[in-house]
C-alpha cells in the first residue's frame with residue numbers, strides 16, 4: 001500500500017490540467033459557511049437585498065410559460081434576453097444591436113470562450129497585476145503566457161503595457177489580447193482612468209490586438225464621475241472592431257441565474273458560438289426568462305441604486321475601520337464602487353501564511369498571491385465589503401489589524417533576537 005494516496009489517473013490527465021490550480025477564492029468557499037466567521041473573503045453580492053416576494057413574483061410569471069422555460073434554447077440566447085442586454089448596455093452608453101450580443105453562462109463562461117477562441121499554447125495575454133483569479137483559471141486551460149502589467153491608483157499603466165508588448169514581440173511571443181477589468185477592479189478596487197482607456201485602445205490598434213473588457217462592476221458606482229467604457233470609446237471612433245466586451249447579470253441582479261454576455265463583432269461571435277456549442281449547447285432558458293420577466297417589468301435601475309447605497313455604506317465602514325485600526329505600515333485602495341478593497345502589508349509579511357491565524361480568530365480574507373501567476377502579491381490581501389453588515393466589517397478589520405500587528409511584533413522580536421545574538425557572538429570572538 002502506498003503511504004500517500006497519489007492520484008492514480010495522473011498518467012492519463014491532459015497536460016493542460018497539470019498547470020491548473022483551484023482559485024483561492026473557490027477554495028475558501030467551504031470555510032466561509034462556518035458559523036461565526038466574518039468573511040471578507042467572498043466576492044458575493046448581497047442577494048438578500050432582492051427579497052423573497054419580488055423573486056416569487058417573477059418566478060410566477062415564468063411559470064406561465066413553463067414549456068419554454070424547461071426547454072433547450074438557441075446557443076446565442078433568447079431574443080428577449082438580448083433585448084434586455086441592449087437596454088442594460090445603453091445604461092453604460094454602449095449602442096448595442098441584438099445581433100452583436102451573445103448570451104453566456106455568466107461572464108465567467110465569456111472568459112473561457114474568449115480563451116478557447118483566441119489562445120494557442122504559448123500565446124500571451126496581457127493582464128493587470130493583480131488580476132481576476134477566475135480569468136487566470138479560465139485562460140489556464142489554453143496554456144498561455146500571462147504577462148502582468150503593473151497598476152497604480154489609475155489602473156493599468158499604458159506605458160508599461162506598451163513596453164511589455166515590445167518585449168514580447170522581440171521574444172517572438174504572440175500576444176493575442178489585453179484583458180482588463182476597468183471599473184472597481186477585482187481584486188485591486190481601482191478604476192482605469194479615462195485617458196488610459198483611450199491609450200489602451202490606441203496601443204491595441206498599434207499592435208493589432210483584441211481588448212477584452214470585463215465590466216461586471218461598472219454600474220455599482222458610489223461616487224465620482226462615470227467613465228466611458230472602452231467599448232463605447234471604440235464606437236465613438238467609428239471603427240467598432242477589436243473590443244470584446246463582457247457583461248453580467250450577477251452584480252446588478254443575482255449570480256444564481258448564471259447569466260452574462262459577450263458583445264463583439266460578428267466574426268468573433270461566430271467563433272464563440274461554435275465554442276459554446278461544445279461547452280453547454282445553450283444557457284438556461286429558465287434563467288433567461290427570469291431575467292426577462294424582471295428587467296422588462298420592474299424598475300431594475302432603482303434596484304441597482306439600492307445596491308449601491310447598501311455597498312457604499314459598507315465600503316465606508318471598511319475604510320473607516322482600516323483607518324482606525326490598521327498599523328501605519330499598511331496601505332489600501334479607496335474604491336469608488338464595486339465590492340473590493342486591496343490592502344498592502346509590509347513586504348516581509350505573508351498574507352497566505354497569516355490566514356489560518358486570522359481564521360482562528362474568525363475573520364477570512366483572500367491572500368493576494370492567487371491574483372498573480374508569478375508568486376507576487378504575497379504581502380497583499382483582497383477584502384470584500386458587499387456581503388457583511390457594517391458592524392461586522394468594523395469588528396473584522398479590528399481583528400485583522402490585531403493579527404497583522406502580532407505578526408509585525410513577532411518579526412521585530414526575531415530581528416532584535418538575531419541582532420543580540422550577532423552582538424554576543426562578536427563580543428565572544430573579540431575576547
Ligand SMILES: Cc1ncc(COP(=O)(O)O)c(C=O)c1O
Pocket residue numbers: 043105106107108109132134181186214216247248249250255258259260
Ligand atoms: C472581474 C470578474 N469577471 C468575471 C466574473 C464572473 O462573473 P459571473 O458571475 O458573471 O460569471 C467575476 C466574478 O466575480 C469578476 O469579478
